[in-house]
Amino acid sequence: xxxxxxxxxxEHPAKTEVLRGTLDLMVLQTLASLGALHGYAIxxxxxxxxxxxxxxxxxxxxxxxxxxxxxxxxxxxxxVTENNRKARFYSITRAGRRQLETEKREWENMVGIMxxxxxxxx
Amino acid sequence: MTSLREWxxxxxxALTRRRADRDLEDELASHLxxxxxDLRRQGYAPREAARLARVRFGGPARAIEDLRAQRGLPWxxxxxxxxxxxxxxxxxxxxxxxxxxxxxxxxxxxxxxVFAFSDMLLESTLPLDEGDRVVAIQTWDATAQRRLPxxxxxxxxxxxxxxxVVDVGAFETxxxxxxxxxxxxxxxxxAEITASAFELARIPPRLGRPLxxxxxxxxxxxxxxxxxxxxxxxxxSDPEIVGKTLRLGASVHxxxxxxxxxxxxPVNHGLxxxxxxHRSDELRAPPxxxxxxxxxxxxxxxxxxxxxxTIGLAAPPTxxxxxxxxxxxxxxxSTADSAAEHQIxxxxxxxxxxxTGDFEGPQVRxxxxxxxxxxxxxxxxxxxxxxxxxxxxAVMRQEEFATxxxxxxxxxxxxxQMFVExxxxxxxxxxxxxxxxxxLFRFFESWQGEEMPFWIDFGLTAETVLFAVGLATLAxxxxxxxxxxxxxxxxxxSALLGTSSRGSLGLGGLWTVLVVGQVALSLAVMPSAVExxxxxxxxxxxxPGFAAKQFSSARVEIDEPTAxxxxxxxxxxxxxxxIRDELVLRLQGVPGISAVAWAASVPGDEPWIHVxxxxxxxxxxxxxxxxxxxxxxxxxxxPLRGPAGLAMITPAGAALRRARSPPPRAxxxxxxxxxxxxxxxxxxxxxxxxE
Numbered sequence: 001x002x003x004x005x006x007x008x009x010x011e012h013p014a015k016t017e018v019l020r021g022t023l024d025l026m027v028l029q030t031l032a033s034l035g036a037l038h039g040y041a042i043x044x045x046x047x048x049x050x051x052x053x054x055x056x057x058x059x060x061x062x063x064x065x066x067x068x069x070x071x072x073x074x075x076x077x078x079x080v081t082e083n084n085r086k087a088r089f090y091s092i093t094r095a096g097r098r099q100l101e102t103e104k105r106e107w108e109n110m111v112g113i114m115x116x117x118x119x120x121x122x
Numbered sequence: 123m124t125s126l127r128e129w130x131x132x133x134x135x136a137l138t139r140r141r142a143d144r145d146l147e148d149e150l151a152s153h154l155x156x157x158x159x160d161l162r163r164q165g166y167a168p169r170e171a172a173r174l175a176r177v178r179f180g181g182p183a184r185a186i187e188d189l190r191a192q193r194g195l196p197w198x199x200x201x202x203x204x205x206x207x208x209x210x211x212x213x214x215x216x217x218x219x220x221x222x223x224x225x226x227x228x229x230x231x232x233x234x235x236v237f238a239f240s241d242m243l244l245e246s247t248l249p250l251d252e253g254d255r256v257v258a259i260q261t262w263d264a265t266a267q268r269r270l271p272x273x274x275x276x277x278x279x280x281x282x283x284x285x286x287v288v289d290v291g292a293f294e295t296x297x298x299x300x301x302x303x304x305x306x307x308x309x310x311x312x313a314e315i316t317a318s319a320f321e322l323a324r325i326p327p328r329l330g331r332p333l334x335x336x337x338x339x340x341x342x343x344x345x346x347x348x349x350x351x352x353x354x355x356x357x358x359s360d361p362e363i364v365g366k367t368l369r370l371g372a373s374v375h376x377x378x379x380x381x382x383x384x385x386x387x388p389v390n391h392g393l394x395x396x397x398x399x400h401r402s403d404e405l406r407a408p409p410x411x412x413x414x415x416x417x418x419x420x421x422x423x424x425x426x427x428x429x430x431x432t433i434g435l436a437a438p439p440t441x442x443x444x445x446x447x448x449x450x451x452x453x454x455x456s457t458a459d460s461a462a463e464h465q466i467x468x469x470x471x472x473x474x475x476x477x478t479g480d481f482e483g484p485q486v487r488x489x490x491x492x493x494x495x496x497x498x499x500x501x502x503x504x505x506x507x508x509x510x511x512x513x514x515x516a517v518m519r520q521e522e523f524a525t526x527x528x529x530x531x532x533x534x535x536x537x538x539q540m541f542v543e544x545x546x547x548x549x550x551x552x553x554x555x556x557x558x559x560x561x562l563f564r565f566f567e568s569w570q571g572e573e574m575p576f577w578i579d580f581g582l583t584a585e586t587v588l589f590a591v592g593l594a595t596l597a598x599x600x601x602x603x604x605x606x607x608x609x610x611x612x613x614x615x616s617a618l619l620g621t622s623s624r625g626s627l628g629l630g631g632l633w634t635v636l637v638v639g640q641v642a643l644s645l646a647v648m649p650s651a652v653e654x655x656x657x658x659x660x661x662x663x664x665x666p667g668f669a670a671k672q673f674s675s676a677r678v679e680i681d682e683p684t685a686x687x688x689x690x691x692x693x694x695x696x697x698x699x700x701i702r703d704e705l706v707l708r709l710q711g712v713p714g715i716s717a718v719a720w721a722a723s724v725p726g727d728e729p730w731i732h733v734x735x736x737x738x739x740x741x742x743x744x745x746x747x748x749x750x751x752x753x754x755x756x757x758x759x760x761p762l763r764g765p766a767g768l769a770m771i772t773p774a775g776a777a778l779r780r781a782r783s784p785p786p787r788a789x790x791x792x793x794x795x796x797x798x799x800x801x802x803x804x805x806x807x808x809x810x811x812x813e
Binding site for chain 2: 043062066071
């Protein structure tokens, strides 16, 4: 989102539907930024970044993580959290980083197009 | 687009379902624990924290279902579920399973056997290096649709001129007596073959050398190359065998080489001697004589055929008929006229195809397709019967279908399930059919395997298995789809009304037509079936029609080291006649023998021969045989000659309708000409046969 576009905030942010195909990008970016994380931490990070607009339940998050793992973009291994709880940690692979770069470029390109379109019509 | 990696991982997930389930449950439980811990840190009571965590992230049960769908291949799970249900239904409806399974097995077995046999005969290639590039070159009579003996002049012309093929050679099969010092003489088949065969085969001998061109020259020392089987059985695998001798008929041959195990080119031979083409004008009739070659590098069958058409025959053929019945008689004027009417040209075909009979390539494939379609239609009667039973069972399962529909199953899903149930049955039938075919082929191999060409593989090919799978799928479709569609037609309404529609599903018009059609079909084929069965069983039930136990028969042959059909062939026939007459005289003097007769073949085992009768055409392009020939003879104004001694008829109790010695004119211009190109000594010896 462009920096000069003020973001409208509300006290109780409305839930936002995750656009089709963007969950993969969000997960990849989160793992690329923060390193290996378990599913709960990934959901928490996305919720935090979206200021609570995007709340991922398990039925959305884990099939997405499994899909990325099946495509070889992330890998998973069992580990222990800082609170000594067993959890499955996901980390981005080299193929995942390449995919992330590609999709980011496409996304930025699309955002630019949409911005120009909206700006001209207003 | 789903990548291959994702498919593999999904397949792996489907195969390791249990372990993956545990991982999923552990991971989701861990997720909820972490959420609860967070909420507790925020001050919530443990129970409230647990409740809020589930509200916030959803229940694990639904998530696990979604994950399972993502993890594996859902259609495999569904299909496997249907298969298990199908197996359960087959066990439950054992009557349908037994009757339907047997019917399907019989129909699929017939189809699979025919397909496997035709595949074996038509699609086999030589088990040699680039064996699919070995071809046969034939002289083809396009009018009569049959192969003719190749003239040596044509063979020489092709060998000198063809560039699209290499290693051009020829062979003839002859039967000789193999005579070893310490063993009784035994008739064996010998390949008289050109040395190029060994270059074409690209298989070096195990011991010694193969035949070479010098062996083919007139006056060269008679040599022989023996096969691995002969080397083992007759010479006890003697490593010093090269240089020793053996007798083939009247001639002694020096053994110059031993071929390795499995080598039996050109057909199924174990002894090879040089072919000396200067001894005769033409090769023996196919398939006992043939020209072969290998496609040159880069050449195609079509290219070789076009080149061969251009080169053509050495000279226009003067006759397309072989004087086998009357070898001493020159072709008559009518014979020459007839030959002129025939379109005779050379053709090149895949080598193995050259042994499948008198067929054109496209023709035989069309015939095969039609036969396969007809055989596939054999599936219809048993599958229609099964369909009726399936429909009856489907009527009983209306409540089950209605419940499934109410729970969200679509009509297609229910129909699909019934299809899979029948597919399980048809699959089992196909497995039994393949097993039966394999058993039959094993039996055939043990019975006739040694007589079959060496390239024939009696194993089941992947194509045959695929054909069986196709038949099983078709059988399942025939037996299931119509009853399933019919039974689920009112499914939605009955499900919504919460009532069973069983009472309204009587046998409708379609089923009446099916039942009536089956009865009509059964009645239509019954006369043919009865006639066929009676024809097969008649001899066994009633006997041959004469006191067969009072008769004995024996086969007499002589070595014929030179090509027959010409002067030497006539000489061989004369020699055979003398031996035969002497044998008859001696046997007549044996006590207990009341009469002695001779014939080219025993009654009931007469060979098929091609004959042309003036003014008459045969049922199939002038081909008469057995009873048909007699009927023609009875109605013919001219006399007919048969290859049997007069005494052959009288001891069997048959009365001659007409008998007289053939006048010279009739000998010269008979209305009946044998064009079978058959040259057995017995037929040649029939020149003195009565009419």
